Amino acid sequence: MSDYVALDGLTLAYGKTVAVEGLDLSIAKGELITLLGPSGCGKSTTMRAIAGLMTPSAGRIVIDGRDVTRLPPSKREVGLVFQSYALFPHLTVYENVAFGLRLKSAPDLDAKVRDGLATVGLTEFADRAPRDLSGGQQQRVALARSLVMEPKVLLLDEPLSNLDARLRLEMRMELQRVQKETGITMVFVTHDQAEALALADRIVLMRDGAIEQMGTPEEIYSAPVSGFAADFIGFETILPDGAGGGLAWRPGAVVLGSGPNQGTVRGTAFAGERREYILDSPLGTIKADTPAGAAPLEIGQSVAFDLPRERAAHLARLD
Numbered sequence: 001m002s003d004y005v006a007l008d009g010l011t012l013a014y015g016k017t018v019a020v021e022g023l024d025l026s027i028a029k030g031e032l033i034t035l036l037g038p039s040g041c042g043k044s045t046t047m048r049a050i051a052g053l054m055t056p057s058a059g060r061i062v063i064d065g066r067d068v069t070r071l072p073p074s075k076r077e078v079g080l081v082f083q084s085y086a087l088f089p090h091l092t093v094y095e096n097v098a099f100g101l102r103l104k105s106a107p108d109l110d111a112k113v114r115d116g117l118a119t120v121g122l123t124e125f126a127d128r129a130p131r132d133l134s135g136g137q138q139q140r141v142a143l144a145r146s147l148v149m150e151p152k153v154l155l156l157d158e159p160l161s162n163l164d165a166r167l168r169l170e171m172r173m174e175l176q177r178v179q180k181e182t183g184i185t186m187v188f189v190t191h192d193q194a195e196a197l198a199l200a201d202r203i204v205l206m207r208d209g210a211i212e213q214m215g216t217p218e219e220i221y222s223a224p225v226s227g228f229a230a231d232f233i234g235f236e237t238i239l240p241d242g243a244g245g246g247l248a249w250r251p252g253a254v255v256l257g258s259g260p261n262q263g264t265v266r267g268t269a270f271a272g273e274r275r276e277y278i279l280d281s282p283l284g285t286i287k288a289d290t291p292a293g294a295a296p297l298e299i300g301q302s303v304a305f306d307l308p309r310e311r312a313a314h315l316a317r318l319d
């Protein structure tokens, strides 16, 4: 893989707090990478460093063959879109999108702005004020404003998290379309695994300021390397394999009602198409579900279950 963007041994600290340590990551041109992980794992800090808002205490950042580690944000050709759109309220949509281009005295300004508005489907809204737009439309303006600057890398830090569920899904698809259409290299931060799986060419799963696992959505979804990765991606029953590693099952992979093990129902919840159960068993806590049509189990009821090995993910590490 070519290194269009390379982070080499990047260490990032706030005073004495080391937020990211020795991070190595290389990103290909046109790739959409998601940084995924729980709150505090260092996703935003990594973004700030790529954008130039933070100076690394060690390591370097290369973008398109140029070492940008010591360059100010304005010289990096990096765009940034946050969850808050930060549009100028007194400027029209058109002027918001034109703003950065005017500062640069860019040629062909009008064509670029019109192009940007068309890309995000807002041609008709050019003369509106931001307050007369929905949240999703405002986020599109923020996206267009970054796109027209033709950044080498576009960084998106939880850009959809202020939107309601339906709009979020719509914008997710929109973003994917724009990315494929423009071919812009994107780094997208989220703590939402479904969002990461749906969007990414490659997922970087972070933990405590380091990379836990990197892979395609399919790899991350089906072959987590550790208990942490498995847990984060929806494997809810995780048990030691007796050889230092672990075995992990998604709730749907656990067989309820038959099998060599016995458990007691501790909790149950209706979840639409499925009914979810938590069982106490000599093996540990088991999370299972059944189709909603199956006869419900009562709390306190004893039930047989099976953990089929062929349906387990094999974890190299249990932690």
Ligand SMILES: Nc1ncnc2c1ncn2[C@@H]1O[C@H](COP(=O)(O)OP(=O)(O)OP(=O)(O)O)[C@@H](O)[C@H]1O
Binding pocket: 014, 017, 018, 019, 037, 038, 039, 040, 041, 042, 043, 044, 045, 046, 191
């Ligand atoms: N300005 C700051 N000063 C001191 N420590 C900070 C600062 N910003 C972040 N940190 C610490 O750095 C670590 C990484 O934070 P970061 O914001 O990068 O995490 P994150 O993965 O983006 O989390 P979230 O999903 O909550 O935004 C955390 O331990 C956090 O407490």
